[in-house]
Amino acid sequence: MxxxxxxxxxxxxxxxxxxxxxxxxxxxxxxxxxxxxxxxxxxxxxxxxxxxxxxxxxxxxxxxxxxxxxxxxxxxxxxxxxxxxxxxxxxxxxxxxxxxxxxxxxxxxxxxxxxxxxxxxxxxxxxxxxxxxxxxxxxxxxxxxxxxxxxxxxxxxxxxxxxxxxxxxxxxxxxxxxxxxxxxxxxxxxxxxxxxxxxxxxxxxxxxxxxxxPLDTMTAMIVYDDLYTAGKSISTILTSGVRPSKMEILDQNAINKVEDYAGLDLPREAAAVLLVEVDGDTEALKKEMEVIRSALKKIGVTGVNIAGDKEEEAKLWQVRKLVSPAIVSSGYTKISEDATVPLSKIPDMFKKIDEIKEKYHLNIVVFGHAGDGNLHPTINTNMRDAEEVSRVEDAVEEIFNYAIELGGTLSGEHGIxxxxxxxxxxxxxxxxxxxxxxxxxxxxxxxxxxxxxxxxxxxxxxxxxxxxxxx
Amino acid sequence: MxxxxxxxxxxxxxxxxxxxxxxxxxxxxxxxxxxxxxxxxxxxxxxxxxxxxxxxxxxxxxxxxxxxxxxxxxxxxxxxxxxxxxxxxxxxxxxxxxxxxxxxxxxxxxxxxxxxxxxxxxxxxxxxxxxxxxxxxxxxxxxxxxxxxxxxxxxxxxxxxxxxxxxxxxxxxxxxxxxxxxxxxxxxxxxxxxxxxxxxxxxxxxxxxxxxxPLDTMTAMIVYDDLYTAGKSISTILTSGVRPSKMEILDQNAINKVEDYAGLDLPREAAAVLLVEVDGDTEALKKEMEVIRSALKKIGVTGVNIAGDKEEEAKLWQVRKLVSPAIVSSGYTKISEDATVPLSKIPDMFKKIDEIKEKYHLNIVVFGHAGDGNLHPTINTNMRDAEEVSRVEDAVEEIFNYAIELGGTLSGEHGIxxxxxxxxxxxxxxxxxxxxxxxxxxxxxxxxxxxxxxxxxxxxxxxxxxxxxxx
The missing domain is CATH 3.30.465.10 (Uridine Diphospho-n-acetylenolpyruvylglucosamine Reductase; domain 3)
Structure with a gap:
């Protein structure tokens, strides 16, 4: 020195x-x-x-x-x-x-x-x-x-x-x-x-x-039987004329991690949930939620649950906030990615991550900022298991490659x-x-x-x- | 070659x-x-x-x-x-x-x-x-x-x-x-x-x-007896909780140029008019206009005229659109500046431009995008009059210097x-x-x-x- x-x-x-x-x-x-x-x-x-x-x-x-x-x-x-x-x-x-x-x-x-x-x-x-x-x-x-x-x-x-x-x-x-x-x-x-x-x-x-x-906010939780429809809903909502202020998605794995961790009566069997917030004038928000509901109905989605009061709304956002702590609490190392894709490609990205999960036998939780195509596929891994870590590295590389192939980007918000x-x-x-x-x-x-x-x-x-x- | x-x-x-x-x-x-x-x-x-x-x-x-x-x-x-x-x-x-x-x-x-x-x-x-x-x-x-x-x-x-x-x-x-x-x-x-x-x-x-x-728009024209209050209104509206989608200002000179050019029954004696558009749900817009009206009332501004229908709204925006053609039609050369200042400094900028106008005996029309501090002081000049052009150059330099002094910028949107x-x-x-x-x-x-x-x-x-x- x-x-x-x-x-x-x-x-x-x-x-x-x-x-x-x-x-x-x-x-x-x-x-x-x-x-x-x-x-x-x-x-x-x-x-x-x-x-x-x-x-x-x-x-x-x-x-x-x-x-x-x-x-x-x-x-x-x-x-x-x-x-x-x-x-x-x-x-x-x-x-x-x-x-x-x-x-x-x-x-x-x-x-x-x-x-x-x-x-x-x-x-x-x-x-x-x-x-x-x-x-x-x-x-x-x-x-x-x-x-x-x-x-x-x-x-x-x-x-x-x-x-x-x-x-x-x-x-x-x-x-x-x-x-x-x-x-x-x-x-x-x-x-x-x-x-x-x-x-x-x-x-x-x-x-x-x-x-x-903004004067007020209103939040809905939408429950899905399949990931593809959840992905499709994102474009549907964004082209309905309403501009959501937040739009977050959790896959089944994420839902169950949160449920294990906090016990919030979440639908464990759902393939995904979408949380959608709109902000502005209270009366206008009610109408906007109806616009969203009716746009989703046209693609066969009916499970739109609107939070009735501020307490219920806070509880819904609590679900999203608890994803990371729930993953961390599992004791393994959390590898958090942020590959981001064009909106219409979100269903494809979900499908691919599902394939990668199977292919590499990994525990991948998917959640993230659905409204801007910014998903957080998050891998739980044991860093002491060199063979598993090598599979994680391969899986991450495959996620990156596919995001780029879809016209997306390596990193939406975490940096290089x-x-x-x-x-x-x-x-x-x-x-x-x-x-x-x-x-x-x-x-x-x-x-x-x-x-x-x-x-x-x-x-x-x-x-x-x-x-x-x-x- | x-x-x-x-x-x-x-x-x-x-x-x-x-x-x-x-x-x-x-x-x-x-x-x-x-x-x-x-x-x-x-x-x-x-x-x-x-x-x-x-x-x-x-x-x-x-x-x-x-x-x-x-x-x-x-x-x-x-x-x-x-x-x-x-x-x-x-x-x-x-x-x-x-x-x-x-x-x-x-x-x-x-x-x-x-x-x-x-x-x-x-x-x-x-x-x-x-x-x-x-x-x-x-x-x-x-x-x-x-x-x-x-x-x-x-x-x-x-x-x-x-x-x-x-x-x-x-x-x-x-x-x-x-x-x-x-x-x-x-x-x-x-x-x-x-x-x-x-x-x-x-x-x-x-x-x-x-x-x-946006689902709908609504526009108000606010008429002012003095430029300072018009400037003050801009911050007042922007901190009222409402987010206008457009907010344009015309000074007396601009109002009269348009009136000479198109005869739209504008208030020739007003020191300035402010055009404010809000966008979103129709019912929410009505409420937002009331929020603006009541915020302005607190600083003594009462002349808030809301367009009753789409035709009237279009007519108000026509006023803004005609400023440039009206200036050009005067036959002289139009020198259009775009010095931009922090919102709270708009009244100071207006005052300074008024002083510069007097000092250099120039015909300066002021209008522009009030909501982002982006004014367009526009000088009408005879390019064949070298002495006048020299005064224009001095005036423009003084406007630039003052914008920078106020924490603003030389150019908001026209480029260097x-x-x-x-x-x-x-x-x-x-x-x-x-x-x-x-x-x-x-x-x-x-x-x-x-x-x-x-x-x-x-x-x-x-x-x-x-x-x-x-x-």
Missing amino acids: SNAIEQKLHEILGDRLLTDVDDRISYGFDGSFGQYIPDYVVQVISAEEVQAVVRVADEFVIPVTPRGAATSLSGGPLPVAGGIVMDFSQWNHYLEIFPDDLLIKVSPGVRTGDIHKLADDYNLMYPPDPSSSSVCTIGGNLAENAGGPRGVKYGVTKDYVLGLQVVTADGSIIHTGGQTVKNVTGYDLTKLLVGSEGTLGIITEATLRLIPK GTMKRAFLEKEVGQAGLEFQKAVKKALDPKNILNPGKIFPNPGEKRLVLNNDTAP | SNAIEQKLHEILGDRLLTDVDDRISYGFDGSFGQYIPDYVVQVISAEEVQAVVRVADEFVIPVTPRGAATSLSGGPLPVAGGIVMDFSQWNHYLEIFPDDLLIKVSPGVRTGDIHKLADDYNLMYPPDPSSSSVCTIGGNLAENAGGPRGVKYGVTKDYVLGLQVVTADGSIIHTGGQTVKNVTGYDLTKLLVGSEGTLGIITEATLRLIPK GTMKRAFLEKEVGQAGLEFQKAVKKALDPKNILNPGKIFPNPGEKRLVLNNDTAP
Whole structure:
């Protein structure tokens, strides 16, 4: 370990520089796979500190990996090449709302859930809502362009970011975008940086757009005997003239996991359930539910159960929220995918996952954001069983390939990180990959910003789950 | 003129290569200022032709300037450095809708209005609606990230582009994004390319997202005695809990221009009128209008006139549509700006424009998309009066400076092009400009794609309207 680096970092951060091995180990993992040990951990609390640290990294050509709450499912915050982990979780105090401008400004370590709460106090809404929102940071959401259930109507994180303050690879501070919804002044660096996984610049402040909070919501649970019809219902509802604010699906396996875990009187024998929320004026919602009911009737679907009151509605959404905890409680490792397909291809994707489940003898639960084609096939596996893990790797690869074949994408909302980088070229092609690499090389010529993410290592062609490098 | 270039282009395009000077002159202007003469005009009708032409440009290092219907107000399609004008207007035939996926695929020359019509046939909507939509092409909308009145609720062109096919500067064909709303596979090149004014790649196909068409609309005209209160109303309405689908403002000058032009019984003495549309369920709309009425009453605004039927509603929107024709009919040159400010700053911007109007003795009409802070201060001027033109240039510069001072932007929806490039650094700063230039240099190292746009010429510090270079 270089003393010159340590000394410089200490000058910038004092006791917010962590170098003990125990501390460093605890910054070496996230919600995906692999354990790595950074050389230094810095707990930054200002743009000037970020800038100073990046200048040290630039001088000594060592990696900087930004990290929020490390809930990432794709490996974004893993310090795969060592160097500096830049922990933003202590920089969680800047959160200022401008209600007349429908804006909120935040530091990267602010929890997404705190943004929701503050907006709500002003009768406003920040729609992106990843399921980790009570713990994850907005910085992580920005890095990975997080989504959530409201994507079908309201879009994803990127759609709510108007401006950024960013530290570039050479340690400059730049501002992108601004405070207006319309802005075509030069290249859209805001939307390039959001979702770039900390590889093109480090975000130190974001200006987010809020919208008026919808007056009311109403939710229906629709029960299906077969998955194909459930899939077909999604397009049927979305072309009925109604615009649902959420549309989530759970397959039989997911239903039974939740029922085992929480005992909510769910229909264990159903092939799937669809949860559909509409939002707006209360009376209009009743009519919209009737439009949905009648559209579904035309394709032979009749089991539309509308929550009668707020308590019943909350209970329905509880079902969806409990899927992940229910899977985790089984004790095995949970591998959560987010392949996303065009809406009309959802039935095909369900069918394929069913085939893959049989073929590889795996326990796959399928649930997800049906309204935007973003499914979460989730595999429960024993990571100590190398033979099973190898089957998991094959199954995941087959899911990726089929999603691409259907005109879909490897990742809807989790990011590429380390988990999917081996498959990037399959989706974007060689010329597309070169175009992306040209952007990276231009903006981070020394490759110090979160190296090892998005782009495959030379010759890397498949997912490897057991890549622990920890001692 | 190089015979080798002409020969190669002729092999690719046959008689869709135009070299006569009369033809070339007619491709040398757009809706902004300046007249330039390209060396060649090519009327492309396939991605392969675009690719072949770009390869010629790459080989001989000559500029390629893409052009749709040339309605640009910022100079995007001007061939300022000669070379090849690539005319997309003949490639207007590929338009395929996938209603179950809520998608439409288009070639660049398709008229935006034709997209609206086809979506409407399926009870779907493509929200972006620049006022030139009956003539402009989607390719131009993509290049400039066009907006329109629905921005306040539905966003702009970029928000509806899921995927692109693009010819890069070296003549490769790449695909960006895909067919899904959620997609975080690598860098978001789709959103980088949309709005990049043809300087990073040439778009040859786009996959656009559609949404269910709202069931109904309702419109109110609100009449004001003073501009400040009109401005204040905008935030008041947007924080009332209602989400208007359009919110347009006309100042007294605009009202009177329309009244002179069309005689619609408008309140000539009003300081401003605000047109507010809400969309959704008919009964809900009535309630929403009451919410707006009561929110406005609290700030002392009472003149809320709701259109009683569709005919009356159409008449109100006719008022807004006639502003531009009314200004043009005055016979002078119309300089249309699109400085955009945070919502709460709209009253300040109105006040400043009033001061500028007095200071420079100019005829400035103000109207625009109030709901997203996107005003169109429009100057009527006699381009033959050099002294007046010089005052116009000063006034425009002062408007730009004040928009930036208020936390706004130079351009909300028209683009930078040639018209605003001198001011880019003022908004994005030197480091920001370098970051943008690094992207350009990486993706178009020979600077052949629409050179002279976005980035200022060395030493260029102000707007110059009289820059004709035509013989």
